[in-house]
Amino acid sequence: VRSFVVIGQRATASPGFLLDDLPGTSGRIDLLLRCVRSALLVSHGVRRDTRVYLVLLGGPDAPKSIRVDGSIAEFLRPDERSMATRVQKALSAELAEGWTALRHGWAVARGGVEVVLADLGGARRFVLDEGGRDVRSISVPAEVAFFVGDHTGIADLTVGADAVSIGPRSVHADDAIAIVHNELDRRAT
């Protein structure tokens, strides 16, 4: 399983953001929604071997984490607005201990990176970082997790992860995920 963990330092863990102004009302959750698309969707299908986690560290209800599991995901649409609706539903759910399973492959938990780390088990951890080793030159096991985030703070949250770089330009998180997938897809054939 490939996992991508997207850290939103200011992304809201509360469902009260506006669909008509995502960037202005959600702590830039739009950026995280785009990562769900690039992590899970391909032409005419879902990557069944991939999971994506959104770690929401902003707003009064933080921290919360959302998991979308490609192996069971259904009705996943690529556009930001429908992704945002799904995230709002997840953030409105009543939470039990640990992960609360929702419909169609979504789940939500109270807690931040620590609950994601526990869920990842023994997966080898990498953190995307411009100063890291080239993704084209590293060895990647089948059980792997890539951490993606805004620059601030992610290092502290990912102790034990190896830094990996996807190239000389600093790109958006969703593009970085697409590039990592491409490198791993090439090896899988």
Add this chain to the structure above:
Amino acid sequence: VRSFVVIGQRATASPGFLLDDLPGTSGRIDLLLRCVRSALLVSHGVRRDTRVYLVLLGGPDAPKSIRVDGSIAEFLRPDERSMATRVQKALSAELAEGWTALRHGWAVARGGVEVVLADLGGARRFVLDEGGRDVRSISVPAEVAFFVGDHTGIADLTVGADAVSIGPRSVHADDAIAIVHNELDRRAT
């Protein structure tokens, strides 16, 4: 200059689509909006060496083409809704002969691939195609244009272009653009 030409066989050339239901009312223009983002935006900036063209072949006002020129683009935001608003404005503009320049680096023209081809001049043309040669193995000049589209019809529209593949999985157009950029970024350093 790197150019990306995104062909929307059904994407509407009329501005009357709904911002609250882009996928359902625009002939999937949401897909093209995401390509503008991945073609032009990087972390904290715009790719000044890149242009993106949207070729809109759907609806009663078709064909029209939109150009966003990274060398002069301003106020470009990554979220789909703000991109959609910009496209609506472009499609509402009164059109002169040839390209009509709008504000902030946008332009629009009546016509489809033929007006884009004329604008590209001598740029070497490639078409993204799963059966093509690996992008990692091809030689790419500085003046280059990549055509991206839904599978149907694009071959007919891009006579004289070499087929190039980005990998073994068929991915969304915006991800394909991110992967091409990454390969070219690596060569530029």
